[in-house]
Amino acid sequence: MEHNLYIYNTLSRKKEQFVPLHDNKVGMYVCGPTVYGDAHLGHARPAITFDIVFRYLKQLGYKVRYVRNITDVGHLENDADSGEDKIAKKARLDELEPMEVVQYYVNRYHKAMEVLNVLHPSIEPQASGHIMEQIEFVQKILDAGFAYESAGSVYFDVEKYDKKYNYGKLSGRNIEDMLESTRDLDGQSEKRRSIDFALWKKASPEHIMHWKAPWSEGFPGWHLECSAMGTKYLGEEFDIHGGGMDLMFPHHECEIAQNKAGLGKDSVKYWMHNNMITIGGQKMGKSLGNFINLEEFFSGNHKLLTQSFSPMTVRFFILQAHYRSTVDFSSSALEASEKGLSRLMEGYARLQKLLSSTTSSVETFGLRAKCEEAMNDDLNTPIVISYLFDALRAINLVHDGKETISATDLVELKSVFTTFIEEILGLKSEMEASAGNEAYTKAIDLLLNMRLEAKQNKDWATSDKIRNELTAFGFEIKDTKDGFEWNI
């Protein structure tokens, strides 16, 4: 595989050259959503970030197996010993079957991902469908001696693990500090240490989601599903594991420990983490109550939004920042993205109609290499976009007749735009979809042709009337040199 892709590995905190474990195959696991509520802007970030990784690896010629899980067993909501399963809680509130809640939100999540043009993962396993695998994983860790049973529950022995391996290497923590800082949370727990975490929890009677296991009727611990499902579908060692930065500790740290303890080896070669979306400099999140659902963006129905925003605008907005930076949401920032995207996509459409000359006066070659270089540098989509805007200027100049482009260069330019805009960045035009059916389109064209005639007869009263009325109905009328354009 001829490429020079470097990705930032959280483990080493450095950009490392991407070399897959198995020549032309890549295994990638990404932490998906917990389905007890609608997806908000924050959920779009990892989905889009790793969609880009998925698309780019495929573009490079790899056969990628992309696994993104659905967490439907539920992490505990409060402290380990008194908590209630999120899904179960929601189910009780809504008087629904737990799996009914799960199905409802899974469907809605899929719909949101689809309009964001996020490709389907290769496998989307649900935690509830992999209880056996998780029980087996617990057994492996017990057999290896890194877990202990206590009152029907099984806990991971962090201190023992740390003596042999190194607990905290992903997040840069050390166990002494953690023992100090979390001591006070420890009551008369079944756990030996506050930093130990549950692999299997015995269900209390009010728990509605529970399964039979050798230790008790209960449910698997918070971090286990990713260890079990990741290794089931990608093998004991695989290339990439992704997720949000907020999952780095404890979730991914525990996952590393579980795999090393249970399998005797590190499973993941490259750990990738996308940064958070902030709002007024603060993380957008459920607990802070400052999140905006994706649905609300698409409908504009939220007090912080001045208008609705299309899925592509949301996607473009996210891609305009590097995935490891925070990106600050505001309605005006999205408006800026919306305008930029629309100009870019109109230029892309214009490119298809461009006429070539015998020679080029604009510089177009090198664009592909520059865009590839940006992608190879830890998937720097904002830089790719900036190059596309540079090329857009050239396109417009040619369109205006101020510059020329040769047939060869034109073919190449079209190809580069298609590759990067559609295939890699996953942006698509939203114009065509909203244009409606043929009869309706023809009717509007008829009206505007009548207006054109009126204009030619200098009948400004008629021409303005048509324009103003259509505008009032919600149409946008644009006059061009020799005709008109419209959209709604």
Add this chain to the structure above:
RNA sequence: GGUUCGUUGGCCGAGUGGCUAGGCACCGGUCUGCAAAACCGAUUACGGCGGUUCGAAUCCGCCACGAACCUCCA
């Protein structure tokens, strides 16, 4: 308190030692019956104080401010 990471022009956001992204807004211009749209062009920056260097937004040190994680969180 510990760990990790930030602070870039009016706003959003790239950039890791010299060539000083990009988008949006603003301003000037082209086009237009008018308007809108579109297009072209120009301007504005690197939290503070020291240091290293011929040269620093970029490296080092200190300070200030902010954020994430340490409980579930994308």
